[in-house]
Amino acid sequence: MEFIDYIIYASIYLGLIATVFYALSYSVFKKRKELLFSDEELPFVSVLIPAWNEEDTIQKTIESIMASNYKDFEVLVIDDGSKDKTFQLAKALEKKYPRLKVYHKENGGKASALNFGIEKSKGDFIFTMDADTYVHPESVNRMVRYFKDSKVMCVSPAMLVYKPKTILQRIQQAEYLLGLFLRKAFSALDAIFVTPGAFSAYRKEFFKKHGGYEVGNITEDLELALRIQYEGYRIENCPNAPAWTIAPAKFKESLLQRRRWYHGWLKNLWKYRKIFGKKYGDLGSFVIPTAGLNIVFSVVVLVYALFKTISSINTELAFLSTVNFSLSGAWNINLYILERFAFLFFSNPVMIFIIIFIVIFTVYTRYATRKTGKVPGLLFNMFLFFVFFSIIFGFWWIVSIIYTAFHKNVKWR
Amino acid sequence: MEPTQNRPFQNKKRYLWAFIIGTAIFALVFIISNSIAFLEFQKVSNIQDSLAYKIFEDKIYASFFNQSICTDNSLQNLSQDLGFQGQIIDDMEKKFGKNDPQVLDRKKFYTLVELEHLEFIQAQIKNCNLSMNTILFFYSNKDPDLERSTEIGRLLNEVYLKEPDKITIYSFDINLDSDLIRSLLQKYNVTQSPTLIINGNATVTEPIRIENVQKYLF
Numbered sequence: 224m225e226f227i228d229y230i231i232y233a234s235i236y237l238g239l240i241a242t243v244f245y246a247l248s249y250s251v252f253k254k255r256k257e258l259l260f261s262d263e264e265l266p267f268v269s270v271l272i273p274a275w276n277e278e279d280t281i282q283k284t285i286e287s288i289m290a291s292n293y294k295d296f297e298v299l300v301i302d303d304g305s306k307d308k309t310f311q312l313a314k315a316l317e318k319k320y321p322r323l324k325v326y327h328k329e330n331g332g333k334a335s336a337l338n339f340g341i342e343k344s345k346g347d348f349i350f351t352m353d354a355d356t357y358v359h360p361e362s363v364n365r366m367v368r369y370f371k372d373s374k375v376m377c378v379s380p381a382m383l384v385y386k387p388k389t390i391l392q393r394i395q396q397a398e399y400l401l402g403l404f405l406r407k408a409f410s411a412l413d414a415i416f417v418t419p420g421a422f423s424a425y426r427k428e429f430f431k432k433h434g435g436y437e438v439g440n441i442t443e444d445l446e447l448a449l450r451i452q453y454e455g456y457r458i459e460n461c462p463n464a465p466a467w468t469i470a471p472a473k474f475k476e477s478l479l480q481r482r483r484w485y486h487g488w489l490k491n492l493w494k495y496r497k498i499f500g501k502k503y504g505d506l507g508s509f510v511i512p513t514a515g516l517n518i519v520f521s522v523v524v525l526v527y528a529l530f531k532t533i534s535s536i537n538t539e540l541a542f543l544s545t546v547n548f549s550l551s552g553a554w555n556i557n558l559y560i561l562e563r564f565a566f567l568f569f570s571n572p573v574m575i576f577i578i579i580f581i582v583i584f585t586v587y588t589r590y591a592t593r594k595t596g597k598v599p600g601l602l603f604n605m606f607l608f609f610v611f612f613s614i615i616f617g618f619w620w621i622v623s624i625i626y627t628a629f630h631k632n633v634k635w636r
Numbered sequence: 637m638e639p640t641q642n643r644p645f646q647n648k649k650r651y652l653w654a655f656i657i658g659t660a661i662f663a664l665v666f667i668i669s670n671s672i673a674f675l676e677f678q679k680v681s682n683i684q685d686s687l688a689y690k691i692f693e694d695k696i697y698a699s700f701f702n703q704s705i706c707t708d709n710s711l712q713n714l715s716q717d718l719g720f721q722g723q724i725i726d727d728m729e730k731k732f733g734k735n736d737p738q739v740l741d742r743k744k745f746y747t748l749v750e751l752e753h754l755e756f757i758q759a760q761i762k763n764c765n766l767s768m769n770t771i772l773f774f775y776s777n778k779d780p781d782l783e784r785s786t787e788i789g790r791l792l793n794e795v796y797l798k799e800p801d802k803i804t805i806y807s808f809d810i811n812l813d814s815d816l817i818r819s820l821l822q823k824y825n826v827t828q829s830p831t832l833i834i835n836g837n838a839t840v841t842e843p844i845r846i847e848n849v850q851k852y853l854f
Contacts, residue, residue, distance in 0.1 A: 240658035247650050412646055455643060504643040509651070542787060546794045546846045559720040563727065570673040570731060575665045 227527045234520035235576045241513050242583055245408035248505075252411030259368035267295040268367055268424075269344035270352055273336035274300060277354035278307040280469065285313060287357035289320050293364050298323045300354075301340045304330030309354070333420075334436035334443040341430050349430075351444075353421040355469045357385060362464035366424050369459040376456040377448065378424040379406065379415065381595050385467035390607055391477055393600065394615065395470040397608035400598065401584055403462050403591040410460035414506035416452055416498075416514075417488075420444030422466035429456065442487025449495040452506060462594040477615075478622060485623030518620055525617025581609070673731045680724050681742060687717055688749045695756055705756070706764035715804040718753060719796070721746060722807050726777075734777060744814045750806045751816065757804060758836070769853045771795075772833040773807045774826050781829045788830040795849050803853065 260266070270288050274281055281300070288298055302310040302325065313325045328339055337351055348367055352358070358380075366378045381403050384396040409415045423444065433454055436443040451458055471477035492498075492511070500507045543550070568574050588605065592598055691714070697703040725746055728739050760766040773792055775785035789807070796803050808817055810829050820826070824833045832840040834852040842848075 236658065236662050239661055240654050243657045243661075244650060244654035247653060248646070251647070251650075413643065501645075502642055504645045506643070508645070538787075542790060545787075545791055545844060550794065557716075559716065559723075563720070563723060566673070566676045566724070567727060570669050570676065572665050572669045575669055579661070579665070 249408045258372040268348045269346035270350040271340035274354035275303040280355040300325040301336040303336040338435035359465045365464040376429040377458045380464040380466040384470040393604040397604040400591040404587040412505040414510040415458040418448040421468040481619040521617045774831040776829040
């Protein structure tokens with residue numbers, strides 16, 4: 224066996240143990256009764272929508288939250304110095320929706336816009352919502368109930384991709400769907416360390432006691448999630464509260480987004496590095512280290528695969544030149560070739576592991592669709608995910624690690 | 637609203653169970669894949685035995701019962717079976733290891749079957765004017781010749797596919813611990829790998845291009 228085989232098997236082994244662990248955690252959690260607000264206890268909430276140059280989507284986002292079945296809420300749009308018609312379009316809806324208030328401030332970044340909104344808000348519970356996000360009418364209602372437990376500082380929804388069209392968007396849709404089960408398993412362990420900035424709910428008291436969003440942090444939502452965990456509070460997950468966000472359609476856009484996320488993740492993890500270790504229980508000893516190891520394995524395998532592919536292409540071109548680029552065997556499929564292929568396939572442990580992980584992912588997907596509803600094009604999206612995601616994921620991480628290692632500045636857009 | 641200090645593990649035993657179940661699944665997969673490989677090995681061994689029986693039977697009919705070998709086309713048709721046997725034994729070697737005793741035994745038996753087939757074909761060429769090219773391919777499964785041997789093997793496959801009815805290729809591992817192999821190397825004066833002996837007399841040691849082989853074929 225080569226060195227890379229050991230890496231691949233080590234990553235598979237870790238993946239298996241982690242999967243079993245999370246499945247066991249979820250099954251124990253299912254037997255517990257969740258602490259939830261009853262209908263009579265539902266509090267007044269504030270929904271904050273920071274926006275910068277979002278004229279294409281702001282109106283639809285506002286209409287989406289206004290369609291919520293929740294009874295007592297206000298919506299504050301904070302225009303962060305947009306140069307387009309975001310402010311005007313949002314302001315025009317104030318007459319239509321009495322619950323809506325639109326503010327304008329000088330550009331200062333998403334964190335400053337959210338902090339501004341927190342100051343203006345009346346509710347004890349804050350929902351933050353990106354200006355290109357749409358929510359299910361029941362999502363606010365279902366999420367806010369988890370704040371009955373006084374230790375819960377944040378509740379995350381079931382994040383999905385809005386109407387994926389391109390291959391990249393479809394892959395991300397599959398990624399988000401598969402993540403829903405894990406997110407619930409993490410919440411069962413008090414180990415959620417990433418909350419979606421596109422739509423999440425917070426207890427206002429946390430901001431009062433521990434400060435608002437960190438201005439200047441390009442992943443202020445990730446920093447907040449880690450801070451909540453660091454301070455010893457809980458983050459819950461509501462898997463049947465769907466929220467749809469617009470995913471990047473093109474590779475360059477997705478690379479910019481992921482570079483910001485992953486660079487931010489590394490920087491924030493370094494800031495809260497004391498979370499690693501036994502003091503933070505399952506989160507510090509297993510969940511975050513496992514996620515980190517998974518990333519390392521992905522990067523190593525991708526780098527190896529890249530060099531191997533280049534070397535194989537060189538070798539193949541050299542061989543093809545010796546046969547004058549005329550391959551008689553290319554279309555020669557017979558029973559022997561099929562039998563050899565079947566033997567090489569099924570006697571390779573990696574292929575059997577792949578089948579096992581496909582079954583696991585099918586279970587995750589079934590969980591996700593039961594909670595969020597049917598997803599059009601699911602099978603095709605899953606196929607694209609299996610074929611391309613590990614390559615793209617490794618590439619995103621390599622770029623992010625390089626940026627972090629060389630202290631390069633990463634911007635929002 | 638005070639936070640939890642020194643957050644405890646939910647259940648440490650769960651890690652033990654995850655380790656046990658995960659390890660069991662991991663081991664089970666290797667058991668399954670090795671079982672599949674072993675079953676295929678058994679199947680290939682049985683086919684090889686049948687192939688050998690067919691070759692020996694035809695030769696007995698010719699030598700003992702004086703049946704004319706010129707009317708017997710069956711062994712020519714076995715060349716594709718032989719080719720598959722050789723490739724699958726190579727796959728087994730990669731799967732079970734170069735020094736696995738069962739694989740080594742099969743390789744030795746395969747060498748014998750190949751030579752029996754070659755002898756029969758040579759007799760047909762001599763006595764029946766059979767138009768058939770024979771290529772003896774001496775390869776190595778060890779470094780530093782392994783990579784080059786693999787390339788030549790692919791090149792020969794292309795040669796074969798261009799005229800499968802007129803070419804039979806016999807592959808011999810020069811590292812196999814077998815008297816037959818040692819005798820073959822001596823007979824054809826093979827001192828390095830990869831080496832091709834084409835139609836019993838043309839020795840080609842560095843077939844860089846397909847033409848280097850084709851020029852010796854008729």
